[in-house]
Every structure is written in structure tokens, then in C-alpha cells.
Amino acid sequence: MQSFQRFDRSTSLFIVLLVVAFMLATFDVRSDGTGVGTTMRDGAQTLFSPLQEAASAVTRPVVGFIDALSDIASLREENDELREENDSLRAEVEEFAGVQAELELLRELNGVEVPDDLPTVVARITSPGSSSFDLDRWINKGSDDGISIGDAVIVEQGLVGRIDQVFDGSARVRLILDPNVRVAVRDAVTDQAGFVTGNNTDPLVLRIFQAEEAAIAGTIVETAGSRFPSGIVVGTVIETAADEAGFGLVAEVEPGVSFSSLDFVIVIVGYSPLDAQPQDDLLEQDPVESEEQPTDTTEPGAETTEPSSETATTEGSP
């Protein structure tokens, strides 16, 4: 009898906890990054960030050793591939040297603003999330360092993601691998505009509606303005793909960034995309100030072709 009562009590508690969890999830999804959930996350981050940093610092050598061990099996194969790739790249480098010089000259001539000119904050990854299903990273810089929601996060190889939650001393980066993230992009060769969406750990998916030309394998895809500063490498087209009977072009894109080896990242804090600002804020702004917004958001093919695709991007992600 006593056992039965205890079972009954625990079942009642079990149901109560399930209901609480269900309600929390509902409120959190509905609140869209604001409200009690954010306050709780802020508190948890404040408490756990120092512990995570300490644990990360203490275990880094061990983690590096284990990581290297797990990579040994694939190193030989990778070495052969790299040797072949090195030979072909060596030949290409000479060919591209002239093109690169020409490109740099054109950039200077056109006065194109590259992302590197914007103010940035260097941050370190403190946590890769709490499970294998997480497509985000936590960094050790937050609003105290000028980081705000929507800021682009990059590394040398290209776009990592964007900030989707900010606290005083930490922030969460939503990776471009997340299926909820869409990035307005431009094919660097054909200059066709489209958008790239995440596909979990699989390659990104490039979609170009009304594509007039095929996306060629090896072509670099870069940001086309809008929510991200333009000109940041997103990835490389894996296989040549063409428009299919008027349904648009769909191609797979290998991200430029190796997400498993991220340690330090750069957060671009000086970019203020027009469509990321609330309408009321825009109306209250001095017209002169409004005119001083970055001009790259009006680049051809960026806003005109995909105005809504990115609006429903990471802002809509949990």
C-alpha cells in the first residue's frame, strides 16, 4: 500500500513536471527571444559561463589530445587527398595571382566597402551547445563589448552565423548550418542573387529563383548585403546545377568555415542593416542619419530579389 501511494505521488509529480515543461516550451517559442525565458537564460549564462570557461581551459590539452586521436584514422587518407589538391592548387595559384591583383584593383577603383573595415570584436567560443543537436555556439563576449542581436559572426574562411541572443558577458551564435537560417547570397561568377539555407550538418542549400545561368561547381557564394555585410564568403558550390524547368536553381554549397575547429571568432558590430531595425526607430531617426546607413543594402540583387526570405530567417529561429 505504501509502495502504491509512493508510485501515485511520483506519477502525479511526473504529470505536473511534464505540463510545466510543455508550458515553458510553448511560452519560449511564442515569446521569440524575449520574456522570462531570456531572463532565465541570462541568469544561467551568468552562473555557468565562468565555470564553462574554467572547465574549458583546464580540459583543453586533454580535449586536443583526444581529438587528435580520433582523427588519426582519417589522417592518412586526408594526407593523400591534400597532396593531390596541393599540386593542382599550386598550378591554379599562378593563374589566379593575376586575377586577384585585378580584383583588388577593381575594388579600390569602385570603393567597395569590405567587411574588414567595419568595427569588430574578437571572441572565444566557450561552449558548443548542450547536445549533438545544437547548431549554435556560445561566445565569451556580449552586450558589454557592443555586441547586439543580428551581428554577423565570421572567421577568416567566411561566415559563421549571426548573434541571436545577447547577455552582458556572453552571446549565442546561431550557425548558418541551422535550417532556420537563411542568408541572401550572390554567385560570385554570375552575380545571380539567391539565398542559402542551413541543412543541419549536411551541405548548405543554395536556391536561385529565375536563374538565367547555371551555378558552376567551385564557384564561391558570398553574402549579398541585407542582414549581413556584403562580400563575406559563405561557401563553395559543390556540383554544377542549372535551373530546372522554371522551378529555380537548387545547388549544394560546402560552407567555407570548418565549424568543428572554431575557437576564436570575429563579431562585426558596426553593421546596421536597415531591415533589422524596428520601423518606429527608423521613423524617429534624423533623416540625415538615415541616409548614412550602409549603402551596400541597396546593392542590385540583394534586397530586390529576396526581401522577405531573410526577414524570416534567424529572427524566427528559437
Place this chain on the structure above:
Amino acid sequence: MTGRDVSLALLMVVVAVVIQTAVFGDGRINPFGSSPAFVLVVVLACARYIDPAPALLLGFTAGMLLDLLGGSPLGLWAMSYTVVVYVSLRFRDRADDGPLVIGVGVFALTLLANALFLIVGTLFGERFFTSTAVIKNILLPAVYNLAVASVVFPLVTRLLGSRRHLGWSS
């Protein structure tokens, strides 16, 4: 079971959460693109030695901490872990205790936790099923947890099991 046991179990869960979020995961220890559900193993190990109500609250708390420090909506891991602890509580009174039973239990409960998280997450708008890697992310943590359990369970038994042993069979 005393309040000290529950406090100790809670402390172990907090330490496990720190380890899970700082040591395991992409860019850290993440063999074959997946990492063990370390926190779940600690919760299951602790749940063997404490009463059902605190065990359920422990599972819920552990899940909440993972939700707060992860990218998923609040409550998803809390829900999964609560269900898993509830199932483990039902089984601990029926199954014979032993390495094999514990191994099978940990494996099955890890699968259950991950599957529940994916299903409930999908209902809440998460897009987990766009990639085949999702199968790997369900299976591999369950396999890794077998190895983790072989270390964690004896350790928790040493810390909590000296006074009272409910076990998966009591």
C-alpha cells in the same frame, strides 16, 4: 535517503552540465560528429539511489539546465529527461541489477531521451529531420553512454550507494 544525498546528486548534475557544455560537443570531444549525453548518465545513476520524487525533480532540473545553456526551446530536454527518469524509476523496481541490465537500460533510455527530444522539438518547430545525420545523433550518444556509464555508475554508487541502494532492483 537524506537531504544530503539529494544535494550531492544535484551537485553532481551541475558538474555534469558544466562538463557536457564545456568539454563535449562540436569543436571539443566529439568523435564521429556526436558526443555522449553525459548529464543523462549522471541523472540515471543518481536516480537509482534517491526516492522517486527527488529523482524526477533532478531529471527535470538537469534537462532545464541543458535547455538554458543550449539552443533549443526551454523545456524540451526537461520534458525528455523527466520521462526518461520516470521510465527508469518504473524499471528499477522490476529488473535485476547488474552490468548487463544497466548497459541495456542506459542505451535504451538514451535512445528514448534523444528520440523524445527530436519528436517534441519537431512539434515545436525545430527542423531536426532535414538531415540523415539525425540518426547518427540519436544512436552514437547511446553507444558512447555505455562507456561513460561504466565510469559514472560505480562512482555514483560509491558516493550515494553506501547508505542506501534502491538500484534498478531493490
